[in-house]
Amino acid sequence: MTDQNAAQPSDLSDLSALDAGTVPLDPASTAALAAVGLTYRKVDVAGEDFDRFALAMDRGFLGQRGTPEQLEGFRGAMDGRRPIGVFDDAAVESGVPVATVDTWVEEVTVDVGRVLPMWAISGVTVSPTHRRRGIARAMLEGELRSAAAAGFPIAGLTVSEATIYGRYGFGQAATATSWSVDARRAGWIGPRPTEGERPGRIDPIEREHAREDVTALHDVVRRGRPGEIRAWANLWRFTVGLGAGQEGAAKVRAVRYTDADGVRRGVLVYEIENHPDDFTKNTLAVRSLIADGPEAYAALWRFALTHDLVATVKAELLSADEPLRWLIADTRAATVTERDHHWLRVLDVAACLEARTYRVPGAVTFVVSDPVGLTDGAWTLTIDEDGAGSVTAGEAGAGAGGHEVHLGIAELSALLVGGVRATTLRAAGRVECDGDAASWLDVALAPLAQPRLSVWY
Secondary structure, eight states: OOOTTTTOOSSGGGGGGOOGGGSOOOHHHHHHHHTTTEEEEEOOTTSHHHHHHHHHHHHHTTOOOOOHHHHHHHHHTTTTOEEEEEEETTSTTTTSOSEEEEEEEEEEEEETTEEEEEEEEEEEEEOGGGTTSSHHHHHHHHHHHHHHHTTOSEEEEEOSOTTSGGGGTOEEEEEEEEEEEEHHHHOBOSOOTTSSSSOOEEEEEOHHHHHHHHHHHHHHHGGGSTTOBOOOHHHHHHHTTOSTTOTTGGGEEEEEEEOTTSOEEEEEEEEEEOOSSOTTSEEEEEEEEEESSHHHHHHHHHHHHTOTTEEEEEEEEEOTTOGGGGTBSOGGGEEEEEEEEEEEEESOHHHHHHHSBOSSOEEEEEEEEOTTSSSOEEEEEEEOTTSBEEEEEEOSOOOTTOEEEEEEHHHHHHHTTTSSOHHHHHHTTSEEOOHHHHHHHHHHTOOSSOOOOOSOO
């Protein structure tokens, strides 16, 4: 069993400010790739090495080659990041990576008001000319081992393919819903915060002000929503249409909601997709809606659904329990689809379980299997009357009054923020325990807010 306390900082919060570029590459992955004639190394952001890395990522995600302005914008966004390439010295263009991965340090909310430093993984590509050679496995397992060795308790990613990451111990922690609402049919039955004795107000704002708003408001809201991450400056630039060389940026619009006391409480960033034949049937596409409280939430959604000359409102990356459903009269006016979105991967069982709070006292022993070998073993979580948990490593076999649950690290990672119930995983055969243990876990792990991730990374 891996010693989870080895070489870890005394205060996990110190990791949140770490430059990911200082974390060394995993020796095992370096050796495995070298054995098949491939070089695994960090990419120099300053020069042509990074230009070729960006080209490989464009190819990997089936995109077009970036313009010089877009390339420089991408380069400028790499502060604190750790771009890595896998190179084939025998290739025609040996300086262009045949595989890429981009990692950096984030924060993820695991319970209301509780955050952990997280190893964020993105930009995972493998050239179709080099598939089935173990490259993706070497990169992903290498990132997990490097992150664990540096002391990170958890890793996370969002994915373009849902079938890949479970084999490395990632679990589906937060789903996302996409909405398409027939605005004319929906009807509004929710509150009207811009009316009444103490009305708030909605004002149009320019994109620079919108960037300030989404940055400030998201940093407040994300701490109260399990599954959310800290986010970064370049993400918000593109959200509001200020990204370098960004296509379609001129179409981006924004409004701000201010409450009756003059406090900024919400921002809606959107664009209008014009109907080709009928100017009254346009579509309002939500790029970001961030609300600090139910008043701002209702005011901004009402603005969107009652916008002049708009027949359809579309939004993505909403939660699985979105309050919008309860603000419209005809819920059949909304077409809602759900998909996996945020995948988390526990690297330190004790640190992750002790980071959140619980709803009932008790004890449970998790007997964990890990395909990468980082968290194998038995871990006993004891919850006191105040909902605080403490974890000890030991042998399987729960003590008197405790429960025992056998599961993979992917399942434990999915349970961590409350995005799935233990009884659901038991019914699916994904965890082994008795019914009482699963029911108790349902209550103990119940989230105070529905897990959600409102961005891609």
